[in-house]
Amino acid sequence: MSDGPAIDAAVNMKAASGDAPGYAFQHDVVRNLITRQARYPDIATSYDWYAALAFSVRDRMLARWAASTKTYAAKDVKVACYLSAEFLIGPQLGNNLLNLGMEAEARDAMRALGQNLDDLLAIEEEPGLGNGGLGRLAACYLDSLATLEIPAIGYGIRYEFGIFDQEIRDGWQVETTDKWLQKGNPWEIVRPDVSYYVGFGGSTQSETDAEGRLRVRWIPSRQVKGVACDMPMQGFNVNTCNVLRLWKSEAVESFDFQDFNAGEYYEAVEEKVVSETLSKVLYPNDEPEAGKRLRLAQQYFFVSCSLQDMLRLMDAKGTPIEHFADLFAAQLNDTHPSVAVAELMRLLIDERLLSWDAAWDITRRTLAYTNHTLLPEALETWSLPLFQSLLPRPLEIIFEINRRFLDDVRRAYPGDEARVKRMSLIDETGDRKVRMAHLATVGSHAVNGVAALHSDLLKQTVLHDFADMFPEHFLNVTNGVTPRRFLMLSNPGLAHLLDETIGDGWASDLARLDALAAHADDAAFHEAWLAIRRDNKAALAQRIRNTTGIDVDPNALFDIQVKRIHEYKRQHLNALYIVSLYRRVCRNPDLDTASRCFIFGGKAAPGYAMAKLIIRLITGIAEVVNNDATINGRMKVVFYPDFNVKNGHWIYPAADLSEQISTAGKEASGTGNMKFMMNGALTIGTLDGANVEIREEAGAENFYLFGLTAQQVEEVKRAGYRPAEYAQASDDLRDALDQIAQGRFSRGDKDMFRPLVDNLLQSDPFLVLADFADYVACQERVSEAWRDTRQWTRMSIMNTARSGKFSSDRAIREYCERIWKTRPVRIDLAQP
Numbered sequence: 001m002s003d004g005p006a007i008d009a010a011v012n013m014k015a016a017s018g019d020a021p022g023y024a025f026q027h028d029v030v031r032n033l034i035t036r037q038a039r040y041p042d043i044a045t046s047y048d049w050y051a052a053l054a055f056s057v058r059d060r061m062l063a064r065w066a067a068s069t070k071t072y073a074a075k076d077v078k079v080a081c082y083l084s085a086e087f088l089i090g091p092q093l094g095n096n097l098l099n100l101g102m103e104a105e106a107r108d109a110m111r112a113l114g115q116n117l118d119d120l121l122a123i124e125e126e127p128g129l130g131n132g133g134l135g136r137l138a139a140c141y142l143d144s145l146a147t148l149e150i151p152a153i154g155y156g157i158r159y160e161f162g163i164f165d166q167e168i169r170d171g172w173q174v175e176t177t178d179k180w181l182q183k184g185n186p187w188e189i190v191r192p193d194v195s196y197y198v199g200f201g202g203s204t205q206s207e208t209d210a211e212g213r214l215r216v217r218w219i220p221s222r223q224v225k226g227v228a229c230d231m232p233m234q235g236f237n238v239n240t241c242n243v244l245r246l247w248k249s250e251a252v253e254s255f256d257f258q259d260f261n262a263g264e265y266y267e268a269v270e271e272k273v274v275s276e277t278l279s280k281v282l283y284p285n286d287e288p289e290a291g292k293r294l295r296l297a298q299q300y301f302f303v304s305c306s307l308q309d310m311l312r313l314m315d316a317k318g319t320p321i322e323h324f325a326d327l328f329a330a331q332l333n334d335t336h337p338s339v340a341v342a343e344l345m346r347l348l349i350d351e352r353l354l355s356w357d358a359a360w361d362i363t364r365r366t367l368a369y370t371n372h373t374l375l376p377e378a379l380e381t382w383s384l385p386l387f388q389s390l391l392p393r394p395l396e397i398i399f400e401i402n403r404r405f406l407d408d409v410r411r412a413y414p415g416d417e418a419r420v421k422r423m424s425l426i427d428e429t430g431d432r433k434v435r436m437a438h439l440a441t442v443g444s445h446a447v448n449g450v451a452a453l454h455s456d457l458l459k460q461t462v463l464h465d466f467a468d469m470f471p472e473h474f475l476n477v478t479n480g481v482t483p484r485r486f487l488m489l490s491n492p493g494l495a496h497l498l499d500e501t502i503g504d505g506w507a508s509d510l511a512r513l514d515a516l517a518a519h520a521d522d523a524a525f526h527e528a529w530l531a532i533r534r535d536n537k538a539a540l541a542q543r544i545r546n547t548t549g550i551d552v553d554p555n556a557l558f559d560i561q562v563k564r565i566h567e568y569k570r571q572h573l574n575a576l577y578i579v580s581l582y583r584r585v586c587r588n589p590d591l592d593t594a595s596r597c598f599i600f601g602g603k604a605a606p607g608y609a610m611a612k613l614i615i616r617l618i619t620g621i622a623e624v625v626n627n628d629a630t631i632n633g634r635m636k637v638v639f640y641p642d643f644n645v646k647n648g649h650w651i652y653p654a655a656d657l658s659e660q661i662s663t664a665g666k667e668a669s670g671t672g673n674m675k676f677m678m679n680g681a682l683t684i685g686t687l688d689g690a691n692v693e694i695r696e697e698a699g700a701e702n703f704y705l706f707g708l709t710a711q712q713v714e715e716v717k718r719a720g721y722r723p724a725e726y727a728q729a730s731d732d733l734r735d736a737l738d739q740i741a742q743g744r745f746s747r748g749d750k751d752m753f754r755p756l757v758d759n760l761l762q763s764d765p766f767l768v769l770a771d772f773a774d775y776v777a778c779q780e781r782v783s784e785a786w787r788d789t790r791q792w793t794r795m796s797i798m799n800t801a802r803s804g805k806f807s808s809d810r811a812i813r814e815y816c817e818r819i820w821k822t823r824p825v826r827i828d829l830a831q832p
Helices: 004-014 023-035 046-074 093-100 103-112 117-123 133-147 257-261 265-279 289-317 321-327 340-351 356-366 384-390 392-412 417-423 436-442 452-460 464-469 483-489 492-502 504-508 510-519 523-548 571-587 609-625 645-654 672-678 691-698 710-718 723-729 731-741 754-762 768-786 789-801 808-820
Strands: 079-083 152-157 165-169 172-176 189-200 203-208 214-219 222-234 241-251 328-333 367-370 381-383 433-435 447-449 474-476 557-562 596-601 635-639 657-660 682-685 703-705
Touching: 023 046, 023 103, 046 093, 046 103, 046 117, 046 222, 046 241, 079 133, 079 289, 079 808, 093 103, 093 117, 093 133, 093 222, 093 483, 103 117, 133 152, 133 222, 133 241, 133 328, 133 483, 133 808, 152 289, 172 609, 189 289, 203 392, 214 340, 214 392, 222 265, 222 289, 241 265, 241 289, 265 289, 289 321, 289 328, 289 340, 289 381, 289 384, 321 328, 321 356, 328 356, 328 808, 340 356, 340 367, 340 392, 340 436, 356 367, 367 436, 381 384, 384 392, 384 433, 392 417, 392 436, 417 464, 433 436, 436 464, 447 452, 452 464, 452 474, 452 691, 483 492, 483 504, 483 645, 483 672, 492 504, 492 510, 492 523, 504 510, 510 789, 510 808, 523 635, 523 645, 523 789, 557 645, 557 768, 571 596, 571 609, 571 635, 571 731, 571 768, 596 645, 609 635, 609 754, 645 672, 657 672, 672 682, 672 691, 672 789, 682 691, 682 768, 682 789, 691 703, 703 768, 723 731, 723 754, 723 768, 731 754, 731 768, 754 768, 768 789
Parallel strands: 079 152, 079 328, 152 241, 328 367, 367 447, 447 474, 557 596, 557 657, 596 635, 657 682, 682 703
Antiparallel strands: 165 172, 189 222, 203 214, 222 241, 381 433
16 A cells, blocks of 8 residues: 555645645655654654655665666776775765755755754764864765765774764863764664674684695684674765765674573673674774774774675675776775785685785785874884784784795895884884884885875885885875865855856866956955855854854954864964963053954864863963953954864854964875865965965965974974073063963963973974964964955965865875776666
């Protein structure tokens, strides 16, 4: 019996006519409301309507997913597999409506059903499946892969609890649980039939097979089952719909009935509890030994499941194992998935019974490695005892890879044992460790950095010896961000103006923004540009008021620094400048300076005491400055809590000045800098990461440069850096530090910021004090330029016009052409 009449009746209760535009979509929404949410319209909650709308959009995506999957199975294609421990995909409903070209239809349909689309979009919980830029980059790349019609799979972990939600209580960061799944996830398709077993611990046994070959069998002490949870990834204005496959851990046997019958109730469920811990939470604090163990287990778990899945797909397609690397290109997003080198070898040698040489050839042709950091402490290492106890067989394989590799090094550099020691996959000093960056480099056919400067420094510093030995393996692919989410979706006013001015093709060919340069001096275009910016700033000001209670003036210069809180990103340099400016205004209330609203946002790792202290300093400064009547509102300081993708939609389009002030040579690339530029913000920054290329594209006259270069940073350190001398040489700097030390911004508590001040005066590892004077001088140039609205607007337009290089589409094309050797596959959507 059809349910059509009942649903038609329910739709007609809300909609005017069955012939009305969008009636079919309204029908689908009400059908999903009734059949999936078990609600009828009169009693449905806002969340019910959101879920019904999401399911209706997902249905249209899954038709495209089915067509994509069927095409990939039938054709000779190479699939790009992006292995990443993090995917910060952001809220999906608005993005999927945009990519399907359905936003107007959905808005009209929901209005006819008595609902407001914007209210429903605001309901969606953001999946917090990453810590920051690395996970956001991975999500941008999935968007671009689908948009460019590249067959692709993203592989990661389905964390039940993502990165913590951040609250600010009494000025301090407080972490609360991110319960993004508490109401379910309408975008997710759980596939119990796609599951794999992953072993841990135990021992290995060697034996000789019938052909006299040595074989090793791993006998794990316990196993965990990984179950696939899929999320469709829809391309923009194409039929391609790829998949993000996240692995959820489950117990192999979730309940031991024998233990239960014997009265051992806890033991009966213990295996289930322990096993499911693997995908319970994103990146635990890895300082305690238990945290390190869990993190390594998480990495191996998702890598093993992903590689087993690729082998299954190969078998299903009927491809011989020898052609595995012709079917798949697997990109290791930083060192987190680098255990894939050992695991793919294990699967090929132990499970598929290949020879070492054949397996090694397949492994190196399949894998490629993206390095994301030059900070030695961020290059993952694992102690041998930990690795041995958790992954005994993969460690044996790493030892054998190392033995063979070091033989090659000795042949290439006879007598150079110092080089051999530096290049070894095992750090033999102190507590012996496995060097995961070395493993990823040796086991991959390509190694790339993520900005031109970063790639050069990578070859000169942390991977210098490897670049000497394998120069042809090293290349650069500068990061990029998707203009669909970070311009079209988050800044619809500007997107509409771009459509009217240069046509709508820019969204999938961002280089077309270059045509904006012709309008940079057009007075009418300036007015339209400024009107959009005023609206964006007013919207952010309203959100700041609602979230923090702070009133800010949308006419002030919005000076914004939002990113993970870290000493090398130097939020405390910005804070010192604010203190010095505040002190100058206090001493001279008539000081002629531009009105500014300083906006910060970002999360500090729970165990990172100095980063959390920097947040407390910013909130302390805000407390004083915002309540000082003598300032008369000319300065406001805001710490916007819980910075994430969703909040970024409001922040990036409202920025006048983008703070990209990391110590030169420390930031691999950055992607926030690109999002700000794309939306018309001017950058104040050092020559670090992608800032170098942003300045080259925008033009030096449209970028505010300050600070030591990477080379100068090293020269200052080699000469013996003495930060206290910089404080003594600058009255403003000394005064700012004194004010902080004396408790001016900590309610009189002179001990609160002592660790921060002592660190700056005694060691200052990221040269905050060395760059302070130049930063202040640069900020003065910013204030002067802000007074000339016409010139500032021109610079803003030119930044957007020159941002085309920083599309993730360009980055993915480079990966496809230079590393993966993948080609687009057109998907035809067959009508049912």
